[in-house]
Amino acid sequence: MMILGLCSRILFNGVKIFLQIIFVIFLAILQISLIPHISIFGVKPNLVLAGLPALFYLSGFWEILPAVLVGGLFYDLSDFYLGLYSLPLLITFLLLWFLSRKYISGSHFLALGILGTIIFNFLFLSVGYIFGADSFFDYFLSWRHLIEISLNTILAILFGLAASFIKNRGL
Amino acid sequence: MKKNPVKKTIFFSLIIIIGYFSFSAFTSHSSAAESGIMASLFNPFREYILKATDGIANFFSGFFAYQAIKDENDQLVFQNRSLKSLLNSFVELKNENEALREALKLSEKQKLSFILADVISRSPLNFSQSFMINKGSADGISVGQAVVWGGQVLVGEVKDASGDTANIRSINDNEFRTSVFVGEKRIEAIFKGQGLEQAQLDLISVKEEIKTGDRIITSGLDKKISRGFYIGEVKDVKKTEGKVFQEVIVEPAFDWSQLEQVLIVK
Numbered sequence: 003m004m005i006l007g008l009c010s011r012i013l014f015n016g017v018k019i020f021l022q023i024i025f026v027i028f029l030a031i032l033q034i035s036l037i038p039h040i041s042i043f044g045v046k047p048n049l050v051l052a053g054l055p056a057l058f059y060l061s062g063f064w065e066i067l068p069a070v071l072v073g074g075l076f077y078d079l080s081d082f083y084l085g086l087y088s089l090p091l092l093i094t095f096l097l098l099w100f101l102s103r104k105y106i107s108g109s110h111f112l113a114l115g116i117l118g119t120i121i122f123n124f125l126f127l128s129v130g131y132i133f134g135a136d137s138f139f140d141y142f143l144s145w146r147h148l149i150e151i152s153l154n155t156i157l158a159i160l161f162g163l164a165a166s167f168i169k170n171r172g173l
Numbered sequence: 174m175k176k177n178p179v180k181k182t183i184f185f186s187l188i189i190i191i192g193y194f195s196f197s198a199f200t201s202h203s204s205a206a207e208s209g210i211m212a213s214l215f216n217p218f219r220e221y222i223l224k225a226t227d228g229i230a231n232f233f234s235g236f237f238a239y240q241a242i243k244d245e246n247d248q249l250v251f252q253n254r255s256l257k258s259l260l261n262s263f264v265e266l267k268n269e270n271e272a273l274r275e276a277l278k279l280s281e282k283q284k285l286s287f288i289l290a291d292v293i294s295r296s297p298l299n300f301s302q303s304f305m306i307n308k309g310s311a312d313g314i315s316v317g318q319a320v321v322w323g324g325q326v327l328v329g330e331v332k333d334a335s336g337d338t339a340n341i342r343s344i345n346d347n348e349f350r351t352s353v354f355v356g357e358k359r360i361e362a363i364f365k366g367q368g369l370e371q372a373q374l375d376l377i378s379v380k381e382e383i384k385t386g387d388r389i390i391t392s393g394l395d396k397k398i399s400r401g402f403y404i405g406e407v408k409d410v411k412k413t414e415g416k417v418f419q420e421v422i423v424e425p426a427f428d429w430s431q432l433e434q435v436l437i438v439k
Contacts (some may be wrong), residue, residue: 034222034297035229038430039238044369046299079219080294082305082333082340087298126300140347141300146369150299 015065022057022069029053030076045149050077051122052157054095055114056165063099070095090125097121115158119151216307216338219293227433285399287321287436288312293338295430299369302346303332306435310334319391319398319438326426327351327391327402328435339437343429344404345372352395353404355421356387364389364404364423371408374421383410383421399438 029049037046050073057066074088081087098106098118106113127142141147290306308314318331320341329349332342342349349366355374360381362374377383387407393400408424 030297031222031226031229034295035226036233037297038230039233044299046297048298076222077297079222080297080305081303082335082338123300126298130300140368146299 018061019065019068022061022066023072025057026050026053026069026073027076030073033077034080042153043146043149045146045153047150047153047157048119048122049157050074051091051094051118052115052154053161054091055098055111055118055158056161058095058098058102058114059111059162060165060169063095066095067092086129087126090122090129093125094118094122111159111162112155114162115155116151118158119154123147123150216293219305220291220307223292223294286439288314288439290314290339290435290437292433292435301348302343302366302368302429303329304341304343304429304432306339306341306437307337308437309337309339311336313439314339314437317397319402320435321402321438322427322432322435325402327398327404328427328429328432330398331437341435342366344425345429350395351398352392353389354392355383355389355407358382359392361392361394362389362421364391372405372423372425374407374423375418377419377421379412379416379419381419383407383419385410389423 033046033049037049054066054070054073057069070091071088074091075084077087077091078084095118098114098121101117102114106117123142288308290308290312293305293307295304296302314331314334316331316334319327320329320331322328327344329341329343329346330351331339332348333340344351344364344366345368346366347368349364351364353362353364353374354360355362355377358381360377360383362377365373365375367373374383374389385407389404389406391398391400391402391404403426405423405425407421409422411420411422413420
């Protein structure tokens with residue numbers, strides 16, 4: 003009986019992680035296909051980054067780790083270097099996890115959206131800057147970056163509201 | 174949860190693996206990036222994802238750009254009729270040009286060879302305006318080569334190259350710079366990509382006369398990109414009192430994010 007319970011628990015967690023990965027892949031595909039057509043002032047929101055806090059709220063850091071890596075890998079496939087996106091994304095959620103344990107409530111999507119975007123963009127652009135790109139300040143200190151932060155935060159809140167609904171309904 | 178050693182081991186192993194690939198790719202002389210192992214492993218996925226997402230993108234673009242496409246079509250029909258009428262005079266000019274070349278015994282224009290490549294992915298976020306192609310150093314591609322399309326229109330330059338893939342920096346990218354000639358007077362300037370902002374021309378004195386619609390071609394003076402590639406035309410000119418240089422906004426000939434194939438100049 004105990005083994006059966008354990009198996010069903012493992013199966014349930016596996017299905018949950020699988021669904022999270024599918025959700026992130028869906029967001030990544032939308033990011034590449036749909037988002038370029040609905041960018042605001044040329045600024046594209048980061049759907050994967052905005053969607054992950056909702057999963058973070060529903061499942062916690064350890065369970066969304068595969069989804070973070072798959073989301074990052076999808077972005078990596080569109081660039082030259084493997085790890086260029088997935089590593090900053092992983093570190094971003096590691097930092098958000100640390101912050102959420104002490105300073106931020108898991109359901110505070112406003113803070114998660116703003117901090118997530120700033121941390122991810124800072125890490126990504128820093129890596130580029132270290133390796134010779136001189137355009138770090140061009141984007142990070144521009145008004146377009148503020149637009150991206152706002153868009154990501156709004157989306158993070160929307161995804162978060164959906165996650166709250168799912169959690170409250172016990173789905 | 175906090176003290177689970179298995180989870181911690183998995184987590185730190187993942188960080189080490191990703192860190193290794195990142196580091197090896199960035200240092201670019203080590204195995205992962207140069208050997209092309211990663212490229213051969215991931216290129217089929219890249220191509221598949223791009224094809225799939227392009228299909229979805231085309232579907233959405235129909236909704237979002239219906240009016241723009243209609244306007245553009247009207248404009249193109251008009252331009253096509255005008256160009257047809259101009260074609261005859263161009264044929265005359267071509268013949269005249271050939272005759273003059275013969276007469277003056279001008280050396281033949283530098284012959285260029287090209288490598289055709291397919292675009293297999295594009296940068297998805299705001300940071301860079303770059304894309305990847307399915308040809309790399311094994312095909313003779315090296316860093317700094319010019320990338321063109323549609324009758325020698327400059328699209329970008331090779332930023333990185335591995336065995337089977339190369340990363341192309343488009344002319345809109347923040348890091349892109351090249352020397353150019355502007356207009357019929359061939360005024361020298363520096364073309365600068367501005368990322369999400371519109372590309373600009375730099376180092377043009379306010380005393381120079383630049384007009385909207387002036388054509389911009391590469392000058393080759395930077396010894397990076399050969400002379401004569403078309404970039405686009407002047408979209409707007411702003412002269413501010415007290416400033417030494419004028420601000421010139423450029424309309425590039427191509428939208429790099431729509432390209433599916435490119436030619437790399439060897």
